[in-house]
Amino acid sequence: MTTVLDTTSSDTTTAESAAMPAVAGDAASQTAQAESQAANNQSEPAQAAEQPAPLAYQDFQLPEGYAVDDQLLGEFKTTLAGLNLNQQQAQLLADLGVKQAQSILAKAQQQQQADHANWLEAFNIGENSVKAADFKQPDFIRAQAENWLNQVKADAELGGEHFAENMAVAAKAVKALVSPQLKELFNKSGLGNHPELIRAFFKAGTLLADDKAVSAENKPAARGRTRHQQQANVLYGQ
Numbered sequence: 001m002t003t004v005l006d007t008t009s010s011d012t013t014t015a016e017s018a019a020m021p022a023v024a025g026d027a028a029s030q031t032a033q034a035e036s037q038a039a040n041n042q043s044e045p046a047q048a049a050e051q052p053a054p055l056a057y058q059d060f061q062l063p064e065g066y067a068v069d070d071q072l073l074g075e076f077k078t079t080l081a082g083l084n085l086n087q088q089q090a091q092l093l094a095d096l097g098v099k100q101a102q103s104i105l106a107k108a109q110q111q112q113q114a115d116h117a118n119w120l121e122a123f124n125i126g127e128n129s130v131k132a133a134d135f136k137q138p139d140f141i142r143a144q145a146e147n148w149l150n151q152v153k154a155d156a157e158l159g160g161e162h163f164a165e166n167m168a169v170a171a172k173a174v175k176a177l178v179s180p181q182l183k184e185l186f187n188k189s190g191l192g193n194h195p196e197l198i199r200a201f202f203k204a205g206t207l208l209a210d211d212k213a214v215s216a217e218n219k220p221a222a223r224g225r226t227r228h229q230q231q232a233n234v235l236y237g238q
Helices: 004-049 070-082 087-122 139-154 160-177 180-189 195-215 227-236
Strands: none
Touching: 070 087, 087 139, 087 180, 139 160, 139 195, 160 195
8 A cells, every 4th residue: 555655755756856857957057158158258358359450551642842731641540540441542532632732722823813913904004904994803902992991981081971072072183183094093903092092182172172262362472373282283293
């Protein structure tokens, strides 16, 4: 007869036997994970050692006499290294940069030559010169003429609320004393707006106006010439 004790004993043995494979499997899994972690830890120094060294570039081939800023060259090499370009690829980019710089320089030189030619023409009033009406002033001449005009408008003697009136007085002197060729020079070069030149013509115009007013009353004075006329003769050789 099978007793209760015998039955319990048998069941316990069977349960323990069934649990043993599971325990063994967990141990094997833990061992495998530990070995894998150890392998990873060992591979990390190897991977760190495999990192490539920073790229170093040889001197680039540049046109003879072509100078490069050292700081800019350093930044250029750093950029190339960041793009992981080899020496040949880097040289192609350097060549392209040189072409761009040369193109910008050539355009700047052309503009400089054109400005110089226009500057010379601004003072040319000969037979073959460009007339003032057809002459296109360079930007720097036009800017200077505008600056002079603003100075005249702000001048205590010439500008302010009497600016238009004073310019009319100066214009009368210009009309009376200046040749057509000299007017061309004033208009083309912008010198006609120079504050001191306008001041001189304003004073001359004032003298001429005074002379007209006095001459009607003082014709016999000083061999037919007034004191103001004598001053004008000194200024303009008349």
